[in-house]
Amino acid sequence: xxxxxxxxxxGQIILRSGLHIGAGDTEMRIGGTDNPVVKHPHSNEPFIxxxxxxxxxxxxxxxxxxxxxxxxxxxxxxxxxxxxEGKEKEEALKLLQLFGTSGADGDSAAKIGPTRASFSDxxxxxxxxxxxxxxxxxxTEVKSENSIDRIRGVAExxxxxxxxxxxxEFDFSITxxxxxxxxxxxxxxxxxxxxxELDALGGSGSRGYGRVEFRFADPEIQKKFDATQAI
Numbered sequence: 001x002x003x004x005x006x007x008x009x010x011g012q013i014i015l016r017s018g019l020h021i022g023a024g025d026t027e028m029r030i031g032g033t034d035n036p037v038v039k040h041p042h043s044n045e046p047f048i049x050x051x052x053x054x055x056x057x058x059x060x061x062x063x064x065x066x067x068x069x070x071x072x073x074x075x076x077x078x079x080x081x082x083x084x085e086g087k088e089k090e091e092a093l094k095l096l097q098l099f100g101t102s103g104a105d106g107d108s109a110a111k112i113g114p115t116r117a118s119f120s121d122x123x124x125x126x127x128x129x130x131x132x133x134x135x136x137x138x139x140t141e142v143k144s145e146n147s148i149d150r151i152r153g154v155a156e157x158x159x160x161x162x163x164x165x166x167x168x169e170f171d172f173s174i175t176x177x178x179x180x181x182x183x184x185x186x187x188x189x190x191x192x193x194x195x196x197e198l199d200a201l202g203g204s205g206s207r208g209y210g211r212v213e214f215r216f217a218d219p220e221i222q223k224k225f226d227a228t229q230a231i
Contacts, residue, residue: 001113005178011216013170018163019210021052021202035161046164050119057192058099065091078108094188116177125169141165194230
């Protein structure tokens with residue numbers, strides 16, 4: 001197995017609705033929100049973790065594949081690849097090549113090889129940041145939500161969730177390793193990103209959060225993405 005090339009796919013993620021990717025902060029502060037977004041520890045600016053982007057793209061491609069019946073809801077693994085047949089086996093191989101498999105899978109992991117896709121953390125786009133700072137606007141918003149008593153029509157259990165507002169832009173970068181034995185995985189990756197545009201990134205997607213749009217720096221990649229039929 002020999003590395004042939006490494007390519008970079010980059011561009012911007014544009015928020016079409018408020019985005020919430022939680023910081024996992026369990027400390028409640030007076031006057032603060034009980035559900036903050038993840039922020040850079042030095043600049044205190046929101047960002048999109050590469051792990052969040054990778055995890056959601058992978059899960060959507062796995063749901064589409066039908067391979068979940070081999071895994072009982074867990075990520076597709078080498079065992080699922082071994083048990084699948086035909087087109088499902090081909091798709092399982094693409095998934096594991098693109099997103100990786102466990103070293104504990106032994107000989108199967110050796111056959112599949114290294115993870116091909118690397119997802120970088122996505123910082124706030126500098127032009128977007130400067131525009132917001134010039135306008136004196138905040139980088140995040142706090143949205144209040146309530147549950148409704150269906151009988152009395154009364155709002156209960158208020159919750160305050162921090163979000164990155166719609167219209168914000170983040171820079172993304174995904175690198176793809178190409179091995180000599182590989183088929184081109186670019187189209188498969190674009191299908192996953194297309195599925196994400198149709199779904200949502202981060203939490204509370206069923207309530208309208210996390211709608212995103214991808215804009216690619218390379219016009220040829222943008223053209224391919226615009227023509228992609230993910231379903």
